[in-house]
Amino acid sequence: MVGDLFREYRTEGFFDEVFTPDGEVRDHYGALVERLSRFDADDLARRELRRDAAFRSQGITFTVYGEGEGIERTFPMDLLPRVVPADEWAVVEDGLAQRVTALNRFLDDLYVGDRAIVRDGIIPWWLLSSSDGFAREAFGVPVPLGARVLVAGSDLVRDAEGTYRVLEDNLRSPSGISYVVENRVAMTRLLPHVFANTPVRPVDHYGRSLLGALTRVAPPAAGENPTIVVLTPGVYNSAYFEHVFLAAHMGVELIEGRDLVVDDHVVYMRTTQGLQRVDVIYRRIDDSFLDPVVFRHDSTLGVPGLLAAVRAGNVTVTNAIGNGVADDKAVYPYVPEMIRFYLGEEPILPNVETYLLWDPEQRAAVLERLDQLVIKPVAEAGGYGITIGPAATDAELAACRDAILADPRGWIAQEVVSLSRHPTLVGDHLEGRHVDLRPFVVTSDTVEVIPGGLTRVAMKAGSLVVNSSQGGGSKDTWVLARTAAEVAAEEAELAEAAEGSGLSGARSDATIEAVR
Amino acid sequence: MLARDAESLFWIGRYLERAEDTARLLDVTYHGLLETTAAEERAAWGGVLAAVGLRGTFDETERPLTAAMVSEFLVVDRDNRGSILASVEQARENARTVRGWLSTELWGAINSFCLQLRGRNLKLDLEFQPHELYGFVRRECQAVAGMAHETMTRDEGWRFLELGWHLERAAWACRLLRVRQGQLASAGFHEWVGTLRSASALEAYRRTHRASMAPADVVAFLLLSRTFPRSVLHAVRTAEESLTLLSPPHGELSRPLRLLGRLRADLEYAEVGELMAGDLSAELIRVEAAIAQVGTAVGLQYFTNSHEFDMHTLKVLPGEQWAS
Numbered sequence: 001m002v003g004d005l006f007r008e009y010r011t012e013g014f015f016d017e018v019f020t021p022d023g024e025v026r027d028h029y030g031a032l033v034e035r036l037s038r039f040d041a042d043d044l045a046r047r048e049l050r051r052d053a054a055f056r057s058q059g060i061t062f063t064v065y066g067e068g069e070g071i072e073r074t075f076p077m078d079l080l081p082r083v084v085p086a087d088e089w090a091v092v093e094d095g096l097a098q099r100v101t102a103l104n105r106f107l108d109d110l111y112v113g114d115r116a117i118v119r120d121g122i123i124p125w126w127l128l129s130s131s132d133g134f135a136r137e138a139f140g141v142p143v144p145l146g147a148r149v150l151v152a153g154s155d156l157v158r159d160a161e162g163t164y165r166v167l168e169d170n171l172r173s174p175s176g177i178s179y180v181v182e183n184r185v186a187m188t189r190l191l192p193h194v195f196a197n198t199p200v201r202p203v204d205h206y207g208r209s210l211l212g213a214l215t216r217v218a219p220p221a222a223g224e225n226p227t228i229v230v231l232t233p234g235v236y237n238s239a240y241f242e243h244v245f246l247a248a249h250m251g252v253e254l255i256e257g258r259d260l261v262v263d264d265h266v267v268y269m270r271t272t273q274g275l276q277r278v279d280v281i282y283r284r285i286d287d288s289f290l291d292p293v294v295f296r297h298d299s300t301l302g303v304p305g306l307l308a309a310v311r312a313g314n315v316t317v318t319n320a321i322g323n324g325v326a327d328d329k330a331v332y333p334y335v336p337e338m339i340r341f342y343l344g345e346e347p348i349l350p351n352v353e354t355y356l357l358w359d360p361e362q363r364a365a366v367l368e369r370l371d372q373l374v375i376k377p378v379a380e381a382g383g384y385g386i387t388i389g390p391a392a393t394d395a396e397l398a399a400c401r402d403a404i405l406a407d408p409r410g411w412i413a414q415e416v417v418s419l420s421r422h423p424t425l426v427g428d429h430l431e432g433r434h435v436d437l438r439p440f441v442v443t444s445d446t447v448e449v450i451p452g453g454l455t456r457v458a459m460k461a462g463s464l465v466v467n468s469s470q471g472g473g474s475k476d477t478w479v480l481a482r483t484a485a486e487v488a489a490e491e492a493e494l495a496e497a498a499e500g501s502g503l504s505g506a507r508s509d510a511t512i513e514a515v516r
Numbered sequence: 517m518l519a520r521d522a523e524s525l526f527w528i529g530r531y532l533e534r535a536e537d538t539a540r541l542l543d544v545t546y547h548g549l550l551e552t553t554a555a556e557e558r559a560a561w562g563g564v565l566a567a568v569g570l571r572g573t574f575d576e577t578e579r580p581l582t583a584a585m586v587s588e589f590l591v592v593d594r595d596n597r598g599s600i601l602a603s604v605e606q607a608r609e610n611a612r613t614v615r616g617w618l619s620t621e622l623w624g625a626i627n628s629f630c631l632q633l634r635g636r637n638l639k640l641d642l643e644f645q646p647h648e649l650y651g652f653v654r655r656e657c658q659a660v661a662g663m664a665h666e667t668m669t670r671d672e673g674w675r676f677l678e679l680g681w682h683l684e685r686a687a688w689a690c691r692l693l694r695v696r697q698g699q700l701a702s703a704g705f706h707e708w709v710g711t712l713r714s715a716s717a718l719e720a721y722r723r724t725h726r727a728s729m730a731p732a733d734v735v736a737f738l739l740l741s742r743t744f745p746r747s748v749l750h751a752v753r754t755a756e757e758s759l760t761l762l763s764p765p766h767g768e769l770s771r772p773l774r775l776l777g778r779l780r781a782d783l784e785y786a787e788v789g790e791l792m793a794g795d796l797s798a799e800l801i802r803v804e805a806a807i808a809q810v811g812t813a814v815g816l817q818y819f820t821n822s823h824e825f826d827m828h829t830l831k832v833l834p835g836e837q838w839a840s
Binding site: 056059248254255256259269271 | 517518519520521522609612613615616620623624627628631672676762818819
């Protein structure tokens with residue numbers, strides 16, 4: 001039975017994460033919806049206040065760039081979690097592992113291999129070499145284990161049929177994992193009871209996973225216990241909270257460029273006891289700011305001589321330099337081909353239908369129906385510069401057309417995906433809001449997909465833009481530990497055992513604890 | 517530990533102590549002056565500004581020398597880097613950069629103190645309920661200090677925090693006495709009670725000296741007590757302890773440790789009679805200068821070492837690019 005909270009809820013023809021088109025609650029939401037139905041709107045509103053106070057006092061914020069130094073904002077977490085059943089997740093997990101493996105192979109092929117994919121005519125060389133993210137400086141520089149994309153954060157959406165599709169790949173410094181972990185902590189405190197009967201896979205081991213991967217990509221000379229640091233642009237960066245989080249969860253130093261010096265192609269950090277050698281730098285700074293000797297001479301965020309130290313093999317900088325070429329949106333349409341080319345497999349997760357505007361035929365077709373497509377700049381992140389055709393004015397479409405004609409390489413067009421929706425608390429009731437999902441993949445000698453990821457929610461009704469910098473919110477994302485069949489089997493077993501011991505058929509709290 | 521993190525922790529301690537001591541000094545000055553003439557009041561506020569070393573900065577703002585203006589300058593004015601608001605904001609900024617060194621509770625306490633302070637209408641508070649505002653600042657600072665004491669590992673990071681905290685406290689204890697000693701001749705029973713109260717020392721003092729209020733006793737207590745945690749000597753000794761634990765156990769004493777040890781010895785063996793007979797004001801200024809010297813020496817020793825690789829002096833010639 002669905003209670004008060006869901007009474008007015010309508011799926012309005014969209015693919016809904018919680019309800020089937022017939023209005024039935026999907027199986028994997030059963031226990032959660034049943035629990036939530038006991039809450040009323042006031043109760044949830046009170047918990048929202050507590051949530052806001054907790055996030056504010058802990059400074060779980062990101063910075064929005066505006067005039068001057070920027071404004072710190074909390075990233076609003078909706079109190080209704082998103083639930084992903086175990087079997088569904090297994091597909092996503094395999095698909096992401098496959099994709100990131102192929103992307104790593106591609107980058108290694110491009111920078112230290114013989115560029116077989118270009119040679120075989122699958123991707124044109126000019127397209128790669130004209131990418132903003134392409135770095136000649138990375139040529140011939142091997143990365144330990146070939147793990148160029150040590151951390152990936154690909155964005156997934158579900159279309160009108162509920163199929164997971166990759167919307168884009170983030171292979172440089174994908175943000176959001178700190179909110180994944182903090183959202184879970186907040187949920188266990190604010191709504192502990194909703195976890196009952198729902199075996200959710202934990203996410204707070206991310207720091208350990210990342211540290212393990214970073215340790216494995218250390219230069220061989222660093223030995224058993226390499227010195228690892230997180231490099232941040234500093235306290236005014238929008239993702240500074242996340243940088244702090246990463247360093248703290250790994251128990252390593254959070255440093256800025258000014259803390260580092262390079263001498264004789266070795267990187268050191270300034271400590272109270274003098275200089276200490278650094279072996280691995282998990283950098284959260286763009287390529288172009290890393291080393292003023294090589295890249296932007298005006299940058300004070302990096303450290304002079306860092307690139308030479310990388311080339312000398314004395315330090316590992318990760319994610320690797322030059323990854324941007326692989327998450328260029330004009331290269332994205334080729335990822336399924338990369339999977340076939342390098343792995344000889346069919347892609348598990350499809351792309352969104354995408355058109356390349358440098359191609360005269362595709363461009364002509366796109367310009368015909370600009371008002372039906374989404375137009376994106378190839379090198380922007382954070383949802384900036386996007387034109388959504390169906391929602392754009394004639395003037396905006398004209399401007400978009402001019403921009404495309406001026407720089408066809410700089411834009412792509414995609415079919416509008418009718419993103420799935422999820423019930424989201426709006427004031428005192430629930431409304432459907434579009435969501436996406438950014439899972440995180442950590443690669444070293446193995447590929448690990450962190451269960452779940454950051455579900456982002458477009459807070460504005462009807463909006464398809466979920467980016468935090470555009471006012472989006474987030475949801476705790478639960479990947480269930482077991483499939484429905486496994487749960488049923490276990491329940492049957494428990495019932496049997498209870499019969500023997502004289503207990504009722506219901507699961508005891510101790511069992512629930514054990515399962516979590 | 518990272519030199520910059522050490523510096524941040526050191527300054528968190530200093531800023532929080534500064535905010536707390538500014539609140540204490542303003543509280544006692546404000547309430548001690550309610551029953552005086554305008555001229556006396558002006559002189560007293562001038563003395564406060566001089567003691568905290570901000571007379572010149574205040575005059576540049578072209579504010580008239582009144583209780584309201586001086587309070588505003590020392591509490592709300594962000595352009596005055598020594599104001600309470602600016603101090604707490606700087607403590608928070610520093611805390612953000614060393615989150616990994618702070619417990620969740622400690623960071624939360626500093627952060628919410630700052631957010632609460634920002635959320636208050638400080639000008640209105642100064643006009644209508646200054647005592648409540650100063651009490652709030654003091655309590656929050658003490659809550660942060662308590663949180664630090666109870667949750668931080670006694671490692672290098674803690675030592676730098678403690679060091680900053682106590683060097684600042686020692687300097688302010690001197691300032692408090694300097695503000696009062698200007699009026700030493702005229703200061704009566706009530707002024708000294710106020711002074712002790714502003715240092716949270718009244719009860720402790722009474723247990724030592726009963727109800728008498730001899731100036732020499734008050735000075736001795738606030739300057740030289742070995743047991744009272746807000747006396748100059750106690751703060752100096754605590755700072756020296758932190759600094760000792762930061763230094764290698766063997767080998768030569770570092771410069772900051774030598775400076776601090778000398779100061780501690782001077783205070784430990786001082787005679788209050790001699791101090792009162794001599795130029796107490798000059799002596800207090802000397803102690804403050806010695807504390808400042810220690811601060812500078814700490815900076816040179818721990819925060820800006822590895823000077824031979826100073827980034828700002830590293831010359832990079834365009835011709836050295838290996839890739840173009």
